[in-house]
Amino acid sequence: MGIVNVTPDSFSDGGRYLDRGAAIEHGIELAAAGADVLDVGGESTRPGAAAVGVEEELARVLPVIEALASAGHRVSVDTSKAAVAERALAAGATIVNDVTALGDPAMAAVCADAGCGLILMHMKGTPRTMQDDPTYDDVLVEVRDFLAERLAAAVAAGVAAERVWVDPGIGFGKTVDHNLELIERLGELRELGRPVVLGASRKAFLGELTGREVSDRLAASLAVAVLGVASGAEVLRVHDVAATRDAVTVALALLGRDAADPAPAGGRE
Numbered sequence: 001m002g003i004v005n006v007t008p009d010s011f012s013d014g015g016r017y018l019d020r021g022a023a024i025e026h027g028i029e030l031a032a033a034g035a036d037v038l039d040v041g042g043e044s045t046r047p048g049a050a051a052v053g054v055e056e057e058l059a060r061v062l063p064v065i066e067a068l069a070s071a072g073h074r075v076s077v078d079t080s081k082a083a084v085a086e087r088a089l090a091a092g093a094t095i096v097n098d099v100t101a102l103g104d105p106a107m108a109a110v111c112a113d114a115g116c117g118l119i120l121m122h123m124k125g126t127p128r129t130m131q132d133d134p135t136y137d138d139v140l141v142e143v144r145d146f147l148a149e150r151l152a153a154a155v156a157a158g159v160a161a162e163r164v165w166v167d168p169g170i171g172f173g174k175t176v177d178h179n180l181e182l183i184e185r186l187g188e189l190r191e192l193g194r195p196v197v198l199g200a201s202r203k204a205f206l207g208e209l210t211g212r213e214v215s216d217r218l219a220a221s222l223a224v225a226v227l228g229v230a231s232g233a234e235v236l237r238v239h240d241v242a243a244t245r246d247a248v249t250v251a252l253a254l255l256g257r258d259a260a261d262p263a264p265a266g267g268r269e
């Protein structure tokens with residue numbers, strides 16, 4: 001998944017693609033570099049980011065989604081608002097990437113009606129509070145149990161289980177050690193029976209480990225991509241698609257595995 005942030009304040013590329021033309025061009029570049037899915041978002045989830053209203057979020061993402069989907073690209077919408085998801089799906093998105101895992105009570109019905117793919121991500125707390133000293137008894141078990149419960153809730157609301165991907169939410173209410181443990185034990189999330197998404201690209205814990213600024217975390221991100229795939233991730237949400245493709249292609253060859261296509265079956269595609 002290639003990241004297309006149409007925001008003024010995302011942690012690594014805020015403001016770069018707020019202009020819709022620049023965002024569309026960036027999405028097309030990411031697809032040419034090998035992204036299978038373009039993840040278009042209009043609201044930053046970094047700690048302390050300003051909340052965005054439905055109309056503003058729609059104004060940011062809809063033209064970009066329409067352009068990328070009509071050019072034949074598979075598009076996910078990175079939103080936690082059912083009203084935004086509904087319009088994004090009508091505009092051509094086929095996957096909803098919800099970092100609140102159905103926090104909006106209307107979200108499951110929107111996804112069930114559309115028959116779209118759905119990414120359920122774990123977050124402890126809210127973006128405003130999540131990095132205030134998060135604690136867990138066993139981070140992997142807590143994340144897995146949460147995702148199992150959210151998956152069951154989605155299915156109970158009519159979402160087909162085979163359209164759901166799960167994501168441990170690297171950096172969302174986790175210390176450096178929590179993130180490292182989740183990546184190392186990612187394979188245990190496969191017990192949920194759904195493809196596992198890993199989003200670690202350029203994130204703060206990589207800065208804490210290497211001392212590098214956000215613009216200089218490619219090597220660190222590639223280390224996570226390679227070991228994440230070895231641990232069982234099937235989908236990587238990244239900023240640097242071409243480099244990640246190369247690193248993962250070689251890692252998979254060394255592991256003797258083929259790249260899977262975990263796309264949610266059927267639906268609107």
Ligand code: HH2
Pocket residue numbers: 003005007009010011012041043044045046078097098099119121167169170197198199200237
């Ligand atoms: N991380 C971010 C946003 N959305 N979605 C999933 N499924 N998994 C993630 O790890 C994830 C996500 C945060 O990264 P980014 O979009 O680059 O920044 P921001 O939230 O500041 O826009």
